[in-house]
Amino acid sequence: MNKEELLQHLLNTLSPDNALRSSSERSLVEALSETGVLADCLEIATEQSLPSHIRLVAITFVKNRIRNSWFISERSPEQLLAHRIKPEEKERIKYHLIPAILSCTGNQAVLKQLTSSMEHILRLESTWDTELLESAQKMLSEHSDNFDYVYASLLLIYQVSKYHRFDALENRTFMNTLVAKFFPALETLLESYIAQIPSNTQVAQLIYLVLKIYKYSTYTEMPNYFTNDLNLLSKWCGYMFQIIDLDNSGLRELNAVELSSHPVPKCQKWSFANLHRLRTRHCTNENNQALQQNLITHFLPTILQHYWSVIGRWTQSKNEHWLSEVCLYHLVAFISECLQYDGIWGSIKEQLDPLIRHVIVPMLSASEETVELFEDDPQEYLRRFYDINHDSKTADVAANEFVYALTYRRFEESVVVVMNILNEIFQSRQQNLADEQIAHKTEAGLRLLSNVWMKLNKPSSPMRDQLDEITKSFILPQLSDSKYKWLQTRACETIALTTHNYKDIQLLSSVFQNVMNCFAKTSPLPLRIEAADALRYLVSYEPIANEVSPRISLVMSELLEMSNNFEFELINEIMDDVVSKFAKDLEPFATQLASNLNTQFLRIAEELLRLQNVDSDKQSSEETDKEYQAASILNTLTTMITTMTSQKEITFGLMKTIEPAIRFVLENGLAIFLTEIMDLLESINYTLKVMIPESWNIFQCVMDSFENYGFEYYDNYEPYFETVCIHGFRNSDIANDMHLQQFLTAILRLLETDDYESDIGLVEFVYNLLSSVILSVGPNIEPVLPQILQPVLQTAAKMQADPNDDDIFQDTLKPFLKIFISCCFVRPVQTSQLIGEQFMKFIELWFNNENRLSTVFDLKLQILALISLLTADTGILSNYSDVILHRLIACFEKLPAAIEKRVMLMKRDMAITQLVETGEYDGEIFGEHDDDEELDQLTKDSPLDPINVVEEFKSFVSREQQRLKDLLPPEKQQFVQDLISK
Template identity: 25%
Template sequence: MDVNELFSATLNPDPNVRKHAELQLRQAERTPGFMAAVLEAAASSQQNLAVQQAAAVYFKNRVSRSWEDDSSIPVQIALAADEKEMIKQRVVPILVSAPVSVRPQWTTVLNKILAQEFPEKWPGFMETTIQLLRNQGDLQSTYAGLVCLLEITRVYRWKSGDKRVELDQIIRETFPVLLEIGKGLVGQESVEAGEMLRLVLKIYKSSIGLELSRELQAPGSIVPWGSLFLQVVGKPLPEDDNGERDVTAWWKAKKWAYYSLNRLFERYGNPSTLSGAAVEQYDDFAQGFVEQFAPEILKAYLQQVELWIQRKIWLSKRCLQYTIHYLEACIKPKSTWVLLKPHVENLVSHFIFPQICLTDEDLESWEDDPAEYIHRKLDFFEDFSSTDFAAIEFLVALAQKRKKHTFMGILGFVNSTLTAQQAAGGAANPREKEGALRMVGALAHIILAKNSPVSGMMEGFFVSHVLPEFQSPHGFLRARACEMMNRFADLQFQDKNNLGIAYTSIINCMGDKEIPVRVEAALALQPMIQHPEIKNAMVSRIPQIMEQLLKLSNEIDVDALANVMEQFVEVFSEELTPFAVQLTESLRNTFLRIMQESVDQQKKFNPNDDFDASEYVDDKSLAALGVLNTIGTLILSLENTPEVLLQLENILLPVIQLILGNEVVDLYGEIFEIIDSCTFSSKMISPTMWQIFELLHKCFKDSGMDFIDEMLPCLDNFVSYGADSLRQNPTYLAAIIDIIQTVFSSDRLGAQDRICGCKLAEAVLLNLRGAADQYLQFFADQAMVRLTTPGEVKTADYRIYLLELVINCIYYNPAATLAVLEQRGYVQSFFNLWFTNIGSFSRVHDKKLSICAITALFSMPQEQVPASIQAGWPQLMQGLLTLFEGLPQAMKNREEMEKEIGNEDDFGDFGDTWGEDEWDEAAEEDEDVKDKDNEYLDFLSREADKLHSGTVTLGDEEEEFGVDDLEEEPLFETPLDKIDAYVLFRDLFSTLQQSQPQLYSGLTGRLSDREQALFQSIVNQAQVNARDENRTFNENRIQVIKQRTP
């Protein structure tokens, strides 16, 4: 069967014939000359069009798959060099003569080749393109030239600086010709002219995305190009009611004209938005553009808006969106604001408001696909390309940046609209009412701002216009009423009856027949718990509310619902404890359902479909992530119920197995937190958890190595709370050591990951005393090799953790560790590093570890201590006293951090939502608006400049930030926590004084008066601590006796 027959067979309605043809095509790929034959079939004008298309699609896919030799693609058959050269010679001539329906395939082929070959490996392509562009007598050639130039500009689309120097030359050579072509096309009406003009404008658009070349900044370029864009914007187009006008070539051309005008102004031509290096690069251009050109664009846009308001023209959604974005950009500069200002009232009432109101399409989505409606409309899956969100952003910008002139007018319009709707009774337009409420909700943070003149009026507004809508026959108004309560969560109701009505209404909406209403009710209920009255009222209902939330989350995947559940689990943990098992089972089932649906959808995904499977999977992943967070919060709330936790571990086993077994890396962080929470809360490792440990080890070796930082807390728990099992089961301990060895040896991992290795090794040394002797040399070697290799350790925190790994070895077994250091020649370098950095041991843990290690050294029989080390005993004593001198402050810092954690406000997220905003009308209303929008961007730009210039080095970073990186970790538990360092010190020197008086005298006899006083204060504190401990022990003992006495 020849090539033409093969492609014809792939179109056969018989699936067996199709499958056999596809198999033969795959087998033929290795045949010499096969790609040339396919090329002929795809390019032949004598060929049946369907067969030609099939061959072109195959050719495109083969080039996309095989142009690069990629070992990650299974059974890839790379294209030979002679095949590539043949394709490069043929592709442009074929594109010139290709039928319209086949052009997209050849364009994709061209795109793939240019991305890999241009300009270095295809130097003649630019000259070919220029020749095609100049052959304006042949439309096919000109069209092909435009396609070629567009694909060239796409090569440079995301390149900047020196990487796009060639593009500047290309612009100089081609854009004058391109401009003439565009000017010749704009006055025509044919579909072909529209398609070619679309390409002209898209070429320009592709060249200005990241940077604006100096050639395009020049007046000789910006004026004629800008005039062309304005001609396209204002060009009347014939009416077409087929519902697909926005995808026609002429409307796409208009879209790119709007885009380019907006991009020129918003990114390069607006001085108020320039930041960092862009100020120097574009300030001159921006000053001229904002004064001379931006006002002309605004006038043109306003003309189009007025025609739209009068219903004399139709505008596509993207053109409307770009118009609104441009109007928003005109708010801050004085030169455009003075032109925009007189039109604001008309724009808000007749242009912006209609965009905010619900459309027929919205209501159709509400009825037929409520999940889609929720994701598009209810503010937590915002569609930033839609006109309604663009209109909301414009409205908020007006009220914030030009408050004095616009804010009260906007509220006046809203009030008159709602009053008119209220008076209309049965003739009211519910869509306008919903749109007006949405406008108010968008301005909530301004309305409730500190010193706002209208915040005190809002309770009356809610009573008149919001609370009644909970009873509306229109579901979208009930949903909006819930959303308004969410937006105005910080509104303080003077009449608590009104707050009670709102709460009761939201509870009723939780059982509404419409899914979007139930979702909005759930989201509104969450912030209401900041009101004590509502929180108390919810206590008796919380199990039923959680049941409703779980049911709703099984009807629609919205990650915000999981956030609500997580908050409720945290706040109402005591009330939910009796239902913990049932709740966990429901959450597990919800998670497994979401994951199964995600897998099923991926299996159904057809690369040739328009359906965006990645977006679907992302939505599912977010919902699944939210469920896992809720499970984690629930587990932490059950810390004092070990028997319940054991049940939960078994319930969650399938979830953990699914994620780790199937390498769902997007959820690794959350599942590691759940394992951490289970083991930390129960303070033991169950048989179920040891099964999970085996999965963890395998996961680490397969795909989890890069997640060692997230995995560390649960691994630490396995060592800390499973020490007995590790002693009894060498396989488990070997797995822990294997992880540590891999972290230290893998080239994939860096300093931060090796810090995790140090922490895990420390857990082994502190918790498995006497059971880790065989690993002592390995730990000490790993640390000292890095500490003594020049340039290896570049941050202070890494250096401290490496030092502490050796210090841990000393504390574990001082004699064996000293022997290793002596054998390797590391003794002097280690002790020098230890006491050079002793001031950097800022945390309680750091100080106590060094104290324990030094006391262990002093406790050694002197005959086991090398003479070279004994000579440094006085310095070691001084270091010990230095550690104790800083210990009280470190303990105080830790206590303060523990208090901060304990005193965190449960409702902090709600209380601060709008509290930072203040009412300010002081700025001169018609001057340029200078605000804080760009301060952060300026900071980032300055930091980027430093990095690029090399003025920031790792050494600088270490000096400035290194010590501060070691912060207290109040939730981090180790066996050192149980050791009283003061008592340890007292007992050591008491023993030395009696058993080794010569050593005692050598250590204490050289102390200064200040050091003697410090020594005595440590002993005195030890006496106090010992008395307190005995008192506490006796009190606890008496309490136990009383409890046992009948």
């Protein structure tokens, strides 16, 4: 296809004629196989005489082709080779990209696609970086007075520094060289042009790129250029101070869209962000403690002092000294993070009162704009101000985090200041109920109160006895004032966050009645949702729960309707808690509730599937919101399964009702929901303790998904597979159990690898499931025991044979030993015969690693296996009976302490639950040295649960009394007698 034909087809892709457009699109796709077409498209994109929209179509075509096909090489699968870009054309594209960027510096739309193409190529051909920097150096040195050349060179440096931003400390040579080579020239640009930024857009674009180059060059490690001479770093901080201090009063006439793209606010944004990163990245970097200490001691105080002057100007006139939301975010976040340093706290403490009054409170206050958003777009209002998953760098977010950090780190030294300001805000509100500006400020008061409440409610707090009065004076008046619905919304959120034990039951009742009024159907959406959240907290009080119980089905139906109409995760979290609290009351409506949730999930999942099929580089916020909501629905269904347990028929009905949702996820490969789906299926099996025909139908669907794609997410499947082993394969007749045969084949196939380092978790996964199968099937495992042991022993042998895999062998030793011990328990003779001469070696390996096997389950398994070994006629162990018997007694001696530890963990979990419900848990009450495995086993079924090891031991003793007398010393014989007499 020649260039004229190519141009015509590109023009046709913009045609409103569907047939013509489709025909040209097909022709363009077919033309891709011709050498030179892509390069011709690139030339069209840079042709200055062509209209901009034609050039944009051409470069977009180039970018998409690069993105979709550049990675294809001669070693790629056969089906991809037809789309391969030939090496000679790749070289031609790379050669022409730099001059193309140079010629398009005045067309930002085309330039963006060109740099995106360059970025993609650089990711796949990292050695191109040197050539790009050589071109940049040449342009800077030979054309330093030409904007186009300087701008193009900075773009190249920017792309290369962005690519290398994550280079680890040991790989910083390239980045150190880049910085040393180019930063002196960048300093010259800054010194020459900073003052011109407000008046010259081109200059602002240059400086913006310089700041982004600095960002990426210092992204993970500080370059030697700065660490060798901190005066240079100080100079760059000075440049950023100058940019922050630029007069931007002329920007106040621009609208929000114009401001967001204007280069002056963008330069100020990255100045604030770069200074902020000095704290977040380099003051926490242990690789260079000398630098870390220097930054904390000298740089942070200097930046803070400059920020006080910035804040002073901003509070005097926000219009004359306008700062964007993201600038304010980085400014306040920087101060928040400095609260931890004792040497800097003094400076903040001096400014604390005016800082909270004139910066934090205004940032947390409502405004005409936020009230308008509340009224005109309630869903966006919720997303912006109440969605904890909404990660935005805005002033109010930073202000909220500042109050939290202040409360957490400096409560005793700041509580008087904070409480004085709170008292003033709420007293002013009480005296001026009709003043909307004071109502705006009261929202800040509620947000301040929510943050300090946790500390006010601590047992050691002198204000703990005043919490009822604070609720009555500060929160209740806002909760009951229907004039300001947005303030009622914030009051409801405050109720949900400010947990405490109400002493005044009448106050509690009044709060509840007002919350229920806010939950009315006539209330605006944000108010209804936050009222529901407040209700979720209030029902933790028994009097309120008793009052809500008779109408809980109506409350639940209201929540379901809201959840179906609005995509907001909090609604589903509230439903989850309501189901958990009122499971018994909701059981009569369980099937209908599950049906509604199933239908809702399927609708969202189908929409997600359509969105995922849209070709996009980035996940949309709509997609993220839908994912959160769908996951919350599945969590609610899981809660229903685990709490509505009075009758198995209810669980059977729930499983059948929600099966379509389960199948949709598995059959469509929606891996984002695998965790929730497997939790749901595990809960069903755990609750039923049996596998019914419908359970096996679902199991088949799970196996299909696991074998097709799910093995990559094996850890999500493990808990479910464990319940299938325990409740589905118990005492199975292997010859006639096709499900078990399929399961074993699929699991054992995963051991067919030599790359154990990357698959260590996978090996543990296989070992854990195999031991569960062996213990569940029991002696019936005999026909497939060779099929199980052979690959397991081969895997262990390979690891032991390779010194590089020794750490991996040690990491997988415990699950490996569990397989061996399980085999010794259910089939000791066959196990010794299959392993042969190595059998004693594995016995020794087991005994030498007994300390790794310390949980209640581990000890039970060992006891049962040791009894089997002593009872069975294995021949090879005949001379080791005394050793095995002593090991058996040792396991029994350890068992009481293990059981006591398990009981302690159970009590601890119950205590934490109670403290959470009363708002007293702060995460610091218990130590961090728990036995994670024992803790995990508390909530899981085990194949050994039906077996009483003490009774098994008593039976063994009755059969082997004479043997025990011959082999055990008197004190051990007495221990045995005490044990069996209990």
